[in-house]
Amino acid sequence: MANKKVVWIIGGGSGIGAAVAHKLAEAGWQVAISGRRVEKLDAVAEGHDIRPFPMDVTDGDAVNRTISEIVAAYGRIDMTIFGAAAWQARRVGDYAFDPFSKVVDTNFMGVIRVTNPLFAQYDRQGGGQFAVIASVAGYFGLPRSAAYSATKAALINLLETMRAELAPRKIIVRMIAPGFVKSELTAKNDFPMPFLMETDDAAKRIVDGLCNSDRFEIAFPRRMVWLMKAIRFLPYPVFFWFTSKLLPNGKK
Numbered sequence: 001m002a003n004k005k006v007v008w009i010i011g012g013g014s015g016i017g018a019a020v021a022h023k024l025a026e027a028g029w030q031v032a033i034s035g036r037r038v039e040k041l042d043a044v045a046e047g048h049d050i051r052p053f054p055m056d057v058t059d060g061d062a063v064n065r066t067i068s069e070i071v072a073a074y075g076r077i078d079m080t081i082f083g084a085a086a087w088q089a090r091r092v093g094d095y096a097f098d099p100f101s102k103v104v105d106t107n108f109m110g111v112i113r114v115t116n117p118l119f120a121q122y123d124r125q126g127g128g129q130f131a132v133i134a135s136v137a138g139y140f141g142l143p144r145s146a147a148y149s150a151t152k153a154a155l156i157n158l159l160e161t162m163r164a165e166l167a168p169r170k171i172i173v174r175m176i177a178p179g180f181v182k183s184e185l186t187a188k189n190d191f192p193m194p195f196l197m198e199t200d201d202a203a204k205r206i207v208d209g210l211c212n213s214d215r216f217e218i219a220f221p222r223r224m225v226w227l228m229k230a231i232r233f234l235p236y237p238v239f240f241w242f243t244s245k246l247l248p249n250g251k252k
Helices: 015-026 038-045 060-074 097-107 109-125 146-169 199-212 222-232 236-244
Strands: 006-010 030-034 050-052 079-082 128-133 171-178 217-220
Touching: 006 015, 006 060, 015 030, 015 038, 015 050, 015 199, 030 038, 030 060, 038 050, 060 109, 079 109, 079 199, 097 109, 097 146, 109 128, 109 146, 128 146, 128 199, 146 171, 171 199, 199 217, 217 222, 222 236
Parallel strands: 006 030, 006 079, 030 050, 079 128, 128 171, 171 217
Antiparallel strands: none
16 A cells, blocks of 8 residues: 555546546555546545545645645645636637636636645655646647636647756646546537547546656547647638637628
């Protein structure tokens, strides 16, 4: 038991986070999961070597307390996977502050709240891994998903910076960019989702990438990644013509 590695999954109560938690527990990791919904965490943990630590990523005090509790329980944290996410459907062209800020506070500032106290723990123990679930939606400005897409783009940029800055401290930063994966969030979508993946398949790819490589970008499915990156490099007149086609009823 003492030799098992410890992973902390933030957003482990459902979707990709829950599936990854199960796969890492089956692979012999000691798994701590966090999220706001206690009943969801308990359901994921049942029957596995998984321990719930309820936490809201918008509460800085709760983040600090949870890190201390996990270290007290396990002695260290070898890898952290941040997968908490918020998404709200908005009308095209509506950038109302309150709903926009809620998405930013969870998806981006939630990561920021975790970083310093977690990295201080990594320094004390001699290093660790920090992986964040971004999205292929962060590769360019995606119509109808302004807040979500913007936070994922910001995360990709932040993680690129962290990868270089934290390497000397033996902190390995990873960026996970899935395409469309079946989850509570994607169930809300009312638009076509090409290459939609099963949650279990996405979890397998994430676990394989984290445990069997040290590469920065774990992005899938490959056809979706290539398509999104190709669109990003289109000349702007062509790019905006294409993205205008993604608006409902051709609205501009």
